[in-house]
Amino acid sequence: MLAAALALWGSAAPSDGGGEIVFTNYADGMVVRHVAPLVRGTLGDRSLAQVTFTNESSNRPSRSVVGPARDGRFVVLCELVPGENRLILQAGQKRRTLRLVYHPQTNPRFIRVAYLTDRTGATDFQTPLADDPQDYRGKLDTAMKLMQTFTAERMRDLGFGRVTFNLELDDQGRVVVHTLRGPLSADEYHRMDGDELWEHAHGLLKEVRPRLESRWLVIPAFTRWDPKTRKALAHTALGGGDLALFGGGDLFAWPDRLSDVHRAFANERRVDPALFFSDSVGRHTFWAVASTTMGAALHEIGHTLDLPHSRDPFGIMTRGHDYFNRVFTLIEPPHAGRPTPYAFADDEVARWSPPSAGWLAAHRFLAMDTRQWKDGGGLQARCDRGKNAIVIDAPNGLAAIVFCAGGHAQQLVAAPECKTRPTEMAVGLDRLVDVRAKDPRLRLIDAQGLSVTVDLDVAVGRRFVRKWNLARTTSPWVRHDAFPAVDAGRLEAIVASARAGAMHEAQSGLVDLLAVMPPVTREDTAAYAVRVIRCDRPRTLTLRTGSDDAIRVWLNGKVVMAELALRPAQVDQDKAEIELTPGENVLVVECCQAGGGWGFYLRLEDEKGRPLALGDDGRLTPVADR
Incomplete structure (x- = not known):
């Protein structure tokens, strides 16, 4: 692609x-x-x-x-x-x-921009230019239009057509710049870290947020470079939810209008990093500062559109934003680290990488026109072990599949064309570029812009104990503020009941008790699962669990974990160290059910934190590479 x-x-x-x-x-x-x-x-x-x-x-x-x-x-x-x-x-x-x-877009979802001042309302930004007109509205108008254009042109280059987000324009075609006056002084803002600034700006937006859905880019006016500490005060680059926050310390380099863009990206004037903020990866020129910071603002907007980081070195969701300028130019001027111009190649230009573009093409914020969206539709995935594949059910039609690992989007697995979007698709695990990587996930988005994320570790279940002997014996759990009464004799009876039956294999890392327990025992009940672990020597392991609702675990008759809670199950909610002895060790899990979902996750790690698989023979082995 x-x-x-x-x-x-x-x-x-x-x-x-x-x-x-x-x-x-x-x-x-x-x-x-x-x-x-x-x-x-x-x-x-x-x-x-x-x-x-x-x-x-x-x-x-x-x-x-x-x-x-x-x-x-x-x-x-x-x-x-x-x-x-x-x-x-x-x-x-x-x-x-x-x-x-x-034909202007009619999509009612906008990317909006706001300029955040301190309580004085001062809109001036820091600048090395003695005659700077301080036209923050013109700069934000221009930057937003460039981001919209970048998205349209680069999406087209990947074959998705010129889809892009909508901007809030006035009747003269200018981007509406909202001005937010904060309640604090500049000094108080300067003492905030990035997370505090984001939370503060997010709270202020509640006062102006339109009823229609929006994503916001907020630029603080009070960002300042401190030459004494050589730090940028009130600067951050954080995007998520409906807010992208990016410091305004480099607005001086941004063009004031579209007719200035090409000139701005050719401006070789140096920025003294001892006196002013030069967010330019050491290039210290006006053009480089403009490129990095406008591109980085778009990067944070990408996060508000649900994009993770990318591995593509020229992708906007990595450091590709440093090369934002190259989309609008033909040759790059000199900079502090390179005394000559650079004639970059076509593949050295900032872009939305294919995983990012495939996702954006189906996003509601890039729909271009008003649509009657459908919420719901059952987008889900399951593991088909016979096919060694993840089978995706998408009643609304599947729009894109993105493989992520380690928190980064690495592969656009599929992006079916609009006319041929399937309602079911099997994705072989061998198609994924690096399924051995840490935290492998599939991100799915359908034709209605609805999305889910599939944790492949959970779906495939290789890091979890999926095979259990389930006891026919259950216990009533009417009082949710205490565990059922289980003494040594009852525990022995539970183990005997479980070992008398066949082993149950869960379809994923979640042992879904609703799928196997009789309907009459699906509320106010505790169920029991048993496994035997065989060791040749003493071992200290880490036990990690998650449960819906409460969970209690015994090892060789001793309680090693007890979490009394009403909650949905999540991976690794609980942790405990357990001591295995040579020979046979009996592990018993009690999972209590009030109502709704019912099940648990359980996995084991060795002394170095490496995941262990529990074989049918009760032996522990390292989880094999996929």
């Missing part, structure tokens, strides 16, 4: 005249759903260093934009007005007309 994207990046569309100017990514009369298309093309005159793009249908400040040209290629932004736009590209003595029709 990435190779196809790179091919699209440089491919040429058929020309309809105009001499030596060819538009390669837009065709005449095309309908556009975002306000600032990025137009690419080729020129017959390879000596030209710039082109001018003028929207004759507009009277807005960015009516004319000058963009770079190099070696017969050009890239230039334009700002559209609703309806048909007549655009004239001037390249030397050559002119070429392009008509684009702008």
Whole structure:
């Protein structure tokens, strides 16, 4: 898929005249759903260093934009007005007309932006420019449009079409910038850490949050670089839930309007990191600061759209945001660590990596138009051991499957086209790039934008004890503030009852007692599961459990864990050390049920924290690589 994207990046569309100017990514009369298309093309005159793009249908400040040209290629932004736009590209003595029709999105879900001040309401940001106009509204308007354009163009490059998020625009086409006045002084904000700032800003948003669903980018005005401590005060980069918070310490480098974008990304002026915040990975130039920080703000917005980090070095959800500028340029200027310009390759440009793009394409925030969404539909997955596969049931149609490990999106497993979205799909475990990695998961999203995450460790169950002898004997559990009475004689009877029956194998890491217990014993009841562990020597292990509801565990007749709780089961809710003796060790689990779900997780770790498998013969072995 990435190779196809790179091919699209440089491919040429058929020309309809105009001499030596060819538009390669837009065709005449095309309908556009975002306000600032990025137009690419080729020129017959390879000596030209710039082109001018003028929207004759507009009277807005960015009516004319000058963009770079190099070696017969050009890239230039334009700002559209609703309806048909007549655009004239001037390249030397050559002119070429392009008509684009702008239909604004009707999606009621917006990415909104707010500027957060201290209690004085001061909107000034720190800057090395003596004559800085402090136009924070213009900078945030421009940045948001660039992020929208970046998303549209890079999604198109991956074959998903120019889907992108909606922006809140006024009747002049400007992004609405909400100004939030906080209740604290700048000094008080400077003493906050990133988490505290995020929580504080999130609370303030409750006062202005529209009834319709939104995601917010909030930029604090009071971020400051302290030359004495060489630290950025009130700076953070945190995104999640409905809030992306990013410090405003580098706004001075952001362009004020779309017509300044190409110039901003060519600005070689140095930033003195001893005096000002230079969030630029050591490049210390205006263009690099602008690239890293606008890209990083988009990275945090990505988190609000449920995107995890990526492994792609040029993906926005890793450090690809450092190369945000390259989408809008043809060559990169010098910086503090490189004295010469850099002609980057097509695959060295910031992008949404395929796992991120596949997810975004199905997200409700990128739906472009109003839709009647359906909530619910039973998106779920199960392990089919015979097929060595995860079988996904998606009644609404499956839109994307993303494999994650270690908290990072690593693989777009599938992204069926809209017309062929299946309601069931089997994904072989051997298709996944690194299922041996830590914390492997499948993230699923359906055609209604509903999603679930499948913990493969749990679904496959390799790290859990899944086989148990279940006792026919149960105990009433009417008083939920105490465990059932079980003395030594009753415990022996429970073990005997369990060992008399066949071994039950759970379908996942969760031993689902609702699936196996008789209907008459599904409320106010305690059930029992038994396993024998055989050892040749004394061993100290770690026992980890999770349960719905309460759980009590005996080892060789001694209680080693007891958690009296009414709760849903989660992996590793409880932990205890247990001592095994040579020979046969009897493990008994009591799982108490008040109502609703009923079951438990149990796994074992060796002395070094490595997971252990419990064989049918009762022997412990390290969990094998998948």
